[in-house]
Amino acid sequence: MRVAHVVASLHPDEPENGLVDLARAAPAAGMEMVVVAISTATRSPVAAELHRLGVPVEDLGSAPWDPRAVSRAIEVLRRHRAEIVHTHIGNADVVGGAAGARLRLPVVSTLHRIESQPADVGDRAKRAAKILARRRFVTRTIAISQLQRDWYAGAAADLVVLPNGVTDPGPGDPAERQRLRDRLGAAPGTVLVASVAPMRRGKGQDLLLDAVAALPDSAPVVVVLGGDGPLRPWLEARVDRDDELAARIVFHPSPDRLPLLRAADVMVHATRNDAMPRALVEGLAAGVPAVASTSGGIPEIVTRDTGVLVPLEAGRIAEVVAELAADPDRRERLGAAARRRFLDRFEAGRWARELAAIYTGLLDARPGALTRR
Template identity: 55%
Template sequence: MKVAHLVPTLHPGGPETGLVDLAEVAPRAGLELMVVALSTTSDTTQVSALRRRGVPVAELGLAPYDPRAAGRVARALRERGAELVHTHLPHADVVGAAAALRMRVPAVSTLHHIENEPADRLDRLRRTARILARQRFMARTVAISRTQREWYRGLGGPAGDIVVLPDGVVDPPPVDPAERDRVRAVLEVADGEALALSTAPMRRDAGHELLLDAVELLPATSPLTVALAADGPLRPWLESRVAASDALRDRVRFVHRGQDPAVLLGSADLVLHTSASGALPTALLRAMAAGVPAVATRVGGVPEVVTSATGVLVPLRPGPIADALAALATDPDRRARLGTAARERYLAEFEAVGWAQRLRGLYDEVLA
């Protein structure tokens, strides 16, 4: 089955990286993927990763809200013989619905976020346009968590055509013990210390300020090193704050750009996720796949991933986050139990092959 995935752009990010995971396992579900991006990105990481997996990629170089977009997309998909269009993220939903209508093929939309309230009238109009496009032209709207489905229904979204279908991630290869030791040595993790890893992009909505507030509250004797990976516009500010604080400077490390995320996860003892929102954070799915327990804020769909059996849920306050970190830092047996349970749940519910097969079932239903 030929399925075209439409995205606004292919810069590194959660939904875009998810397409790489899907491409890895799609043939095992009988799916032939193609990916079309409305705009062009200077970062070719995702494009290269998709092409290495045999997925045709087209970047159309369109400006936002270009009136030619639907026609250009329809032409690109028709040339590639797409049987179904699957859209991701705002704007791609509207354009994809119009393009699928022109092609007379069905369309499916995945919701990836629980959005904040619109900032102004224009934002409200755009959100309304996306909802109407899904209501009128999408055969199904996919929510990635039950919490997200209820949020969307509250906006007046379609009730009967929303299906909950959580994302999945590819099972990572085991990390070589020597490589794990090397990573921990570079991050200056002492023997007997635990390593907590945050892989959230360094931007305002990812919760790094709360994370640092919590780390500053840790007792000086707590055997914990905190590593901040990823990148983003907030990195210079975060580096300045850490440098200005004795409590942070001795404990927080910034991971060098380009480090393999799978190796980082395999080198960590726990994952720290302090975002104020999230429908179903991919970072937590990847932690589960690596068998690493998480300390995560109780927001959005996070409790559908992290439970008391697989990690620790905390409120959006630095004190409880610090308490959870301090407790896990000194309890390797508990970390091992939580990590084992997280890995088992990942294999049962969030492994990428099962995800691809569930998508194939949805596509078959839509095309029937």
């Protein structure tokens, strides 16, 4: 079946970058994909990887809320002979939903966020437009967590829960792991704690710095802040001003999270609002125990068998990190359980097969459709 995924953009930090994982698993699930980006995507590394995997990427070149994007999307959907339209985030629901409805195609929408933050007049109008589009155009809505499903109940059509999947990274190279640990200053006997959330407001790096300051001097811990973002200069400046923080914290501004997760003994994810953070799923895949907040859909990823859920309190985060640093057997048990949970619930092949089943059900339910075998 041919599925057109309509997205607002293809920015590497946005949830739509999970389409790369889906593209890898789609052929085995009987799906062909095309990705339609409303805003410019030509320089996106996500688009480049989709092209490498043989997935066409169409760039509508439209402003975020340009009404002409609908007619452009209709032309693209016709040209690629799409059978299903699947929309992701924001104006993609409006544009993709309207285009799919015009062509009488089933429309699926995935909810990637919980939009509970304060909003001005413009934000409220956009939210109202997205809710109206889901009610009018969308045939099936996918929530990526149970919490999200409960939050959107009544505002979306035929809600089902299906977490996004991640490609199984497989076992890493122990020699590469050790080389990275050496570069990051994790001497023998040191516990490497990684944070890989984007460095922007609400992702918890400020709280993590407070927790590092509260660690006992005896804890053999080095903390690595991976990735990048608008808050990185502020975080670096704070570390530079504090000798105790500077002795424990290393910045690793690589866009590739997997090598750091493979090198880590523990990951910390102290975000204040996250529907279903991909970084934590990648941590499960790498077999890394997590210390994570209880916000959003995080408790649906991290369980007491795979990590420790903590309140957003620096002292409690420091306490749990110190406990795990002192207990390698517990870290090993949690990491093994994390890997098993990933394979059972979040592996991309499983995600693709369940999506294909949803699509097939919608195609078979159309008036006059022949039952697919």
